[in-house]
Amino acid sequence: MADNPIGYRSLTLAAAGALALAAAACTGDRIQTPSFYQDLARVDGQVDAATAAQMISQYRINNGLAPVTPDPRLSAIAASQADAMAAAGSVKASLEPGQQLATRMTSIGEPKTAASENVSAGYRTFAEAFSGWRESPKHNEVLLSKDATRLGIATAYAPNAKHKVFWSLVMAAPKPAQ
Numbered sequence: 001m002a003d004n005p006i007g008y009r010s011l012t013l014a015a016a017g018a019l020a021l022a023a024a025a026c027t028g029d030r031i032q033t034p035s036f037y038q039d040l041a042r043v044d045g046q047v048d049a050a051t052a053a054q055m056i057s058q059y060r061i062n063n064g065l066a067p068v069t070p071d072p073r074l075s076a077i078a079a080s081q082a083d084a085m086a087a088a089g090s091v092k093a094s095l096e097p098g099q100q101l102a103t104r105m106t107s108i109g110e111p112k113t114a115a116s117e118n119v120s121a122g123y124r125t126f127a128e129a130f131s132g133w134r135e136s137p138k139h140n141e142v143l144l145s146k147d148a149t150r151l152g153i154a155t156a157y158a159p160n161a162k163h164k165v166f167w168s169l170v171m172a173a174p175k176p177a178q
Contacts, residue, residue, distance in 0.1 A: 038125060045165070047126055047155045049075055052169075055130060056143060056151060063144055074115075074152025074170045077104040081119060081168035086156035091166065094119045101170065115172035116142045121163035129167050147173035 038045070049070040057067030081104065085093045093099060094117075101117045118139045123129035133139035148171040156166045 043157060043159075045155060045157055047153055047167075049151075049153050052126055052130075052153045053151055055126070059130075059134070059143060060148075065144060065146060066149055068148055068151045068171065071150040071152055071172070073108045074150055074172055075154055076152065077101075077108060078117075078152040078168040078170045079154035079156070080104060081117070081170075082154045082156035082166045085119065085121065085166040085168070086158035086161065089158055089161035089163075091119050091121050091163075094168075104170075105172070110172070110175055112176055113172050113174075114145075114147050115170060116145050116148075117171070118142045118167070118169040120167045121161075121165065123167060124165055129169075133169070142169065142171055145171045145173075149174050 038048075053068055053070045057069075061067055081094055081099060084096065084099050085091055087093070088096075097103075101115055102111070105111060105113055105115050118133055120129060120132065120139070123132055133143055150172045152168075152170040152172075154168050158164060158166065
């Protein structure tokens with residue numbers, strides 16, 4: 001190397017450049033995964049209700065129906081359903097007394113509101129769940145509920161369950177006037 005100082009200098013500059021690029025990559029902005037592709041099979045995983053409402057609304061509009069908006073009270077009863085299924089490790093928990101949609105709608109003061117629900121398990125992202133629901137005639141019927149204007153959506157993670165992520169989507173008509 002002593003006989004070729006230019007080669008040594010080039011190698012040193014190349015190494016310094018590579019280190020600078022590596023350091024910049026570590027401190028630079030990370031590309032964020034869109035929320036509908038985020039893996040929800042983790043303790044802090046939470047479905048983005050606003051993004052879900054946008055995607056479902058666009059699908060409904062494409063099918064000649066009104067858009068939907070997120071409703072925190074519907075999301076709360078969706079969360080209770082997702083939590084119950086995750087605790088049981090089974091979608092069948094949605095059939096247990098007290099978990100029926102009519103009972104949960106009554107619990108938020110809407111016993112007469114038209115509502116329907118999708119429950120499912122195993123989808124790790126909203127994109128997967130949304131695709132699966134559109135492909136299933138019964139789930140698609142809920143997405144395209146003609147009277148729906150609001151939605152609540154929630155997931156629950158069960159690390160020891162076969163399907164890991166449990167979903168509940170509640171679609172409801174406008175709240176009746178009091």
